[in-house]
Each structure stands twice: as C-alpha cells, then as structure tokens.
Amino acid sequence: MRRLSFTLFLLAISQITCAQGFSYQVDVNNHRAGSYRISTEVDQNIHTFTSLEFSLLTLQDSLNFSSSSHFVESDSGFLEFVSWTTIFKDTLRYQARFESDTISYINDSDSSTFYSINQSIVLGPDKIRKLSTRELDTVGSKLCYQTFSTELNQVVEVTRELLSYSVEKAQKLRVVKQTTGSTSTISKFDKEFNLVETKGQSSFGQISLIRTNKTGSSQFFESDAFEINRLLSNIRFPDPRNISSVKLKIDGLDSLSSLTFKQHNQKITFQDSSSFVLIVDKTKEPYLQSDTTSRSQTELFFSAVRGNEILDSLGIHTLTRNEKVNQIKGFSKNLPYPNLVLFELLSTANIPVRIVYGYCYDRWFWISKTWIEVAINNHWEPQDLTYNFPPNPALRIALFKSQYGSPLSHSYLEQIPVLKNLQAESFSLGGKKYSVSSQVFPYYFENPVYENEGLGIRMNIPDGFNILNDGTETASDLFLALENDYDEKINCFQVIASGQQVTEKTAKEKIYEFIGDQNINVNNDKKLNIWHGYKGNFGAIVIPQGRSYLLITIKHEDPEFIILVLTRKNLNLKF
Incomplete structure (x- = not known):
C-alpha cells in the first residue's frame, strides 16, 4: 500500500513538463527529501528528460528512490518512444515503443509484452503542456487526455481542472487539480504551464515539489539533519x-x-x-x-544474506555482546549513514x-x-x-x-x-x-584561571576549553594552548621581534598571516596598546611587550565568541 501510494504521486509529477530546464525541491512534511529536474530539447522530435532523487528515513526502512526517463514525441505531440530507469532496492531498466496500435514493452530481461492501444491518443509531455495552456484558461475548465506512466508501466487517463488563479511574487499562477484514478494533486503553474509548485498525499505524509534555483540532498540522512x-x-x-x-x-x-x-x-x-x-x-x-x-527483520541497506556475510567477516560470533557492539561500531563508523548501518547490523546480529x-x-x-x-x-x-x-x-x-x-x-x-x-x-x-541568567550573549561561566608570572599574564580559561600546553613542557614560542571537544582552539605565543620595538606593521603582518587575508580591518586599542582583527572563524590579537610581543590566535565557530575574546570580555586578560 505504501509503495502504491508513493507510485501514484510519482505518476502525478511525471506529467509535469516545461519548455526549458527547471529544478524542484522535494519535501516531505516540510523537510527536504530530494530533488526533481526536467528539461526539454527539440530536434526532429521533442525530447523530454526527467530525473528524481528521493531519500526518506522511516522507522520501517530507508527509502532511497531515484528514477530517470526520456520521452520522445513527434512534432504532432504523440508518443513514439519512452525509456526509463528506476532504482528502488534493485535497478530496473525499461523501454516502451509505440508502433501502430500496439506498445512493445521491454525490461532488463529482454522479455517483451505487447499492449493493444489506439496510438493516436497517447500524448507526450510537451503536447500535454501546450494543450493545458490553451484549454485551461477559465475557472472550471477541464482537460482529459491519455499518456504513458513510467511508474505504473501502462497508459493512464488523466483529468486536469482549473480551480482558480493566484498571484504570488507579482506572478499570476493557475491552480490546477490533477486526477488519475482516485488520486489527486493540487499544482500551481505559470502562464506557459511550467510547474511552480505541487502537493500531494502519500503514506509518508504530504509530499511537495517547489521550484528553486538550488536543490539540496535529503535532510533525513545528514548528521545534523532537519x-x-x-x-x-x-x-x-x-x-x-x-x-x-x-x-x-x-x-x-x-x-x-x-x-x-x-x-x-x-x-x-x-x-x-x-x-x-x-x-x-x-x-x-x-x-x-x-x-x-x-x-522483525529490518533491511535498510543490506539484504539479510548480505548483513550476515558482513557479520561473518567481522568474526563476532565468539565475542561477548559488548565486544560485538564495539566491533560492529568500528565497521559502521566509516560508512555513509553510520547510525543506520549500525542499527541494521546490530538487528541482524x-x-x-x-x-x-x-x-x-x-x-x-x-x-x-x-x-x-x-x-x-x-x-x-x-x-x-x-x-x-x-x-x-x-x-x-x-x-x-x-x-x-x-x-x-x-x-x-x-x-x-x-x-x-x-x-x-x-x-x-x-x-x-x-x-542560567538572561544575557545578550550566550551565557558563560568563569572557568579556572591561568597565570604566568614570568610573562605577567592572568587569564580566565573560557568555557569548555582544556589546557593542552602550559609552557612548561618544552621551550617554544607557544606558551599556552587551549582546545575544546569541537576542535576549537586558542593558542598564545611569545615572539621575539626582529626590530628594537614592535611596530604597527609587525602587528598587522602577524594578524594577516594567521587569518590569511590582508584586506581585513585591524583595530588598535590605543589605551591598552593591543592590535586585533578577525574574519569568519578566525581571530588574532597582538600585544606588544617591548622587544617581544604576545600573539593570541583563535579558531572558533561563533564570531560572537571571537569578538568577546578580542575585546577581553570573556578571556579576561590581565598583564
């Protein structure tokens, strides 16, 4: 039932065509799930190309569906040839050739099936678009036609009805109801009957296509999904x-x-x-x-046989449960969608x-x-x-x-x-x-204090940072290295200046060198005699100390944190 419901929605969008190339975002319940693309080319015949990529995670399975199709229609708009590939657990390739009053239907196994039809009424996608532009011009007007569905592998009858007009972003759109059998979708088209948006129901919830200039991969499989x-x-x-x-x-x-x-x-x-x-x-x-x-056996990425083969290769059968889990985790973490792979292999085990x-x-x-x-x-x-x-x-x-x-x-x-x-x-x-008190910036807590009497420095260690180097282990310019769990770093150096005194040019050069951009603004706090600048996730401070200077470099995801450090409101430098 789920497969049929999803197939009927694909049938609806397969009849959506355009006179040029367009891309669409595929959403499920307002969450990005994939993309749909369509384009038309003209030579002696009219060629329409479509592609759909769709990935969806449910607790029952992971649905990874992709399909591509090529429709060839005569200049009069009648279908002559269709080829399509569908990847859903297995890869299947098909062809349908329209000759006289029959369709010759061929799949991967080269077996042929012949259907008796009236070839003259099976329309191609571009012809459907042109007819819709001409016939659906007043509210309540309808258009009935026959076309070939690559999803159902058969000729289907479709009815379109113009429900209303809407104006969006200074563009007049036609709101159209499209019905195939008992399934209906609501779509919006521009004046040339190119799709702008369509919505329909499936067993997964509401699926929608929205025209966009930029599409993205499915959110359901990203590490920071949704x-x-x-x-x-x-x-x-x-x-x-x-x-x-x-x-x-x-x-x-x-x-x-x-x-x-x-x-x-x-x-x-x-x-x-x-x-x-x-x-x-x-x-x-x-x-x-x-x-x-x-x-119940769950098959997301592997068949049950393949899952057991993987477990056999890991040699887990004589291990304890904890050892089995660790062994399977080590295998899964290097694969795409590691949590789902781990889930499936543990289920198999x-x-x-x-x-x-x-x-x-x-x-x-x-x-x-x-x-x-x-x-x-x-x-x-x-x-x-x-x-x-x-x-x-x-x-x-x-x-x-x-x-x-x-x-x-x-x-x-x-x-x-x-x-x-x-x-x-x-x-x-x-x-x-x-x-947690309410503040303009996210809340910080005062962590342990670092003091270096030789350099005359006292510093509050920011939240979550640990001291990796405190200047006592090795003799080097780096006297303090801080890092947290997210690979964000604050490093403090003491550097001997080449000249008698640290100049403005020296300070700017060191800041430019760390940040990698000589076009940034470098600010001077004349009262404290420090220089600082930042860009993106990087910031730097130069503090002159006679013939040497302190260089503090910051790598952090949040620019507000860098600003707090640069202005000493969080790092709380005292020297």
Whole structure:
C-alpha cells in the first residue's frame, strides 16, 4: 500500500513538463527529501528528460528512490518512444515503443509484452503542456487526455481542472487539480504551464515539489539533519559530557501531547497548552527481557544474506555482546549513514537496538537528529557515531523511540514536529546546580584561571576549553594552548621581534598571516596598546611587550565568541 501510494504521486509529477530546464525541491512534511529536474530539447522530435532523487528515513526502512526517463514525441505531440530507469532496492531498466496500435514493452530481461492501444491518443509531455495552456484558461475548465506512466508501466487517463488563479511574487499562477484514478494533486503553474509548485498525499505524509534555483540532498540522512529545526541555545554548556541534568522551557507545541515526552529520564510540567518545562537527566533506561519478545527483520541497506556475510567477516560470533557492539561500531563508523548501518547490523546480529528521534545539544545549538540505543549491561545505552565522544543522555531530548520487536511504521515521520523555542533555565554539573541568567550573549561561566608570572599574564580559561600546553613542557614560542571537544582552539605565543620595538606593521603582518587575508580591518586599542582583527572563524590579537610581543590566535565557530575574546570580555586578560 505504501509503495502504491508513493507510485501514484510519482505518476502525478511525471506529467509535469516545461519548455526549458527547471529544478524542484522535494519535501516531505516540510523537510527536504530530494530533488526533481526536467528539461526539454527539440530536434526532429521533442525530447523530454526527467530525473528524481528521493531519500526518506522511516522507522520501517530507508527509502532511497531515484528514477530517470526520456520521452520522445513527434512534432504532432504523440508518443513514439519512452525509456526509463528506476532504482528502488534493485535497478530496473525499461523501454516502451509505440508502433501502430500496439506498445512493445521491454525490461532488463529482454522479455517483451505487447499492449493493444489506439496510438493516436497517447500524448507526450510537451503536447500535454501546450494543450493545458490553451484549454485551461477559465475557472472550471477541464482537460482529459491519455499518456504513458513510467511508474505504473501502462497508459493512464488523466483529468486536469482549473480551480482558480493566484498571484504570488507579482506572478499570476493557475491552480490546477490533477486526477488519475482516485488520486489527486493540487499544482500551481505559470502562464506557459511550467510547474511552480505541487502537493500531494502519500503514506509518508504530504509530499511537495517547489521550484528553486538550488536543490539540496535529503535532510533525513545528514548528521545534523532537519536544518529548520536547528535552534539556537541560550547557553554554551561548560563541560557538556559531564552535565548531569538540565531544566528546559519549551514553547509553541500545541500539536504535541505529554505522551511524547514520557521517557525514562524526562519529567514534564505543563504551564499551558503550548508551554511546558522539561527536566532531563542522564539516567539510563533499564533493559527488560520483555522488550525483545519478538522482532522483525529490518533491511535498510543490506539484504539479510548480505548483513550476515558482513557479520561473518567481522568474526563476532565468539565475542561477548559488548565486544560485538564495539566491533560492529568500528565497521559502521566509516560508512555513509553510520547510525543506520549500525542499527541494521546490530538487528541482524540479534542484539536489541532501537532508533531514537529527538534533539541533541551541539555547541551553540539544539539539533534534531536520529541516533540509536543498544541494550548493553542491562540498560539502553545511547550510541551516535556522528560524534567523536559518547552521547550524554542529559543533553538529548527523546521525542520518539521505536519499540524493539514491534512492527515499525511511518508514524516516525508524524513525530517530527518542530520545537519552536527551547531555552535552558538551569543545569547540574559536579554536584552543583547553576541557574542560567538572561544575557545578550550566550551565557558563560568563569572557568579556572591561568597565570604566568614570568610573562605577567592572568587569564580566565573560557568555557569548555582544556589546557593542552602550559609552557612548561618544552621551550617554544607557544606558551599556552587551549582546545575544546569541537576542535576549537586558542593558542598564545611569545615572539621575539626582529626590530628594537614592535611596530604597527609587525602587528598587522602577524594578524594577516594567521587569518590569511590582508584586506581585513585591524583595530588598535590605543589605551591598552593591543592590535586585533578577525574574519569568519578566525581571530588574532597582538600585544606588544617591548622587544617581544604576545600573539593570541583563535579558531572558533561563533564570531560572537571571537569578538568577546578580542575585546577581553570573556578571556579576561590581565598583564
């Protein structure tokens, strides 16, 4: 049923043509899932080329669908030849040739099937566009025609009806209902009947195509999927791996019920219908044998046979469960979509595993994504191979968890609702509770202080940074190296100047050299006698000290943090 529903939607878009090349974004429930492209070329005949790439993650499977087609029609608009390729688990290639009153239909196995038809009424895509432009000019007007569906591999009858007009971005569009059998889609066309937008229903939810100049890959398989759900955090947590609990205020979720958040480590208090407080801690849910009373084989990327072949090659059969998990993790992390590969291989190895969808804290943001949980040591342990360190359950909000052993369904996609606003109110770290105050910049906490009496420097270490080099291990220009879990760095050097005194030219040259751009503005704080400049993710400070100078370089994702360091409001340099 899911396959049929999706096929009927593809049938609808396959009849959408244009007199030139256009690209379209494919969305599922307002989330990017792929792209559709179409173009027309004319020689002795009219050639229409289409391509569709579509990737979708559900709890039942991962749908990776792509197709391409080539329609050839005579100058009078009747189909003469169609070839198409469909990749959905298997690669299938077909041809359909229209001769006299029959269609010769050939697939990969070279077997031929002949259909008896009236060839003169099977129209090509460009002819359909031209007829629609001429016939659908008043509200209520209809056009009926026959064409060939590469999705259903047969001739189909289609009805188009002009419902209304709309004006968008100073352009008059025709709103058209297109019906094939019992399936209908609503589309918007420009004056030449080139598609602008279309929407339809499938078993996955609402699918839409929107014309765009730039298309992107599916969000469902990106490590930081669902970019529209990337919420700015009001705090950059210090030492995020060791946060034991966090209290969050969430607004604008009228569509969600409290059941969504009833997870083992989550407690919810509603303030009104759309605002509530959520407390998340790092306790792990106990694993019960009843969780695995039955199971269904999940095939995402491999067949069951291929999955077992991979497990055999890893030599896991004599290992303990923990050793098996680690071995499979090592294999999966080097492949595309590592979490999904890990999920499938663990399922094949009969190790209890489930998919979790929700939000996780990542530097300045709360990002919606998918990770998995594995039953290890009598608890469900979160695993996320897109991160370099173990996930902290206290900084992950679980919206949906698959039930191991239960039938998996597309209800996963119905649980993708957008968190409208998410603000931390407090958190616990090292046995202490901290309140998050409201500030213009994300909140920082004063970390340990670094002091170097020889250089006369005192410095507050910014949140999350660890000291890698404190100038005592080796004799070098680098006397202090700071780094955090996200490969962001602050390095401090003491350099002997070549001249008698450090000049403005020397200061600018060192800043230009680090940032890699001589066109940036380098500012001078005359009162403190320091020079600083930044661009993008890089910043630098030069502090003259007679015949030497201090050079502080910063690599950081957030320009606001760099500004804070450059202006000493967070780094708190004293010399």
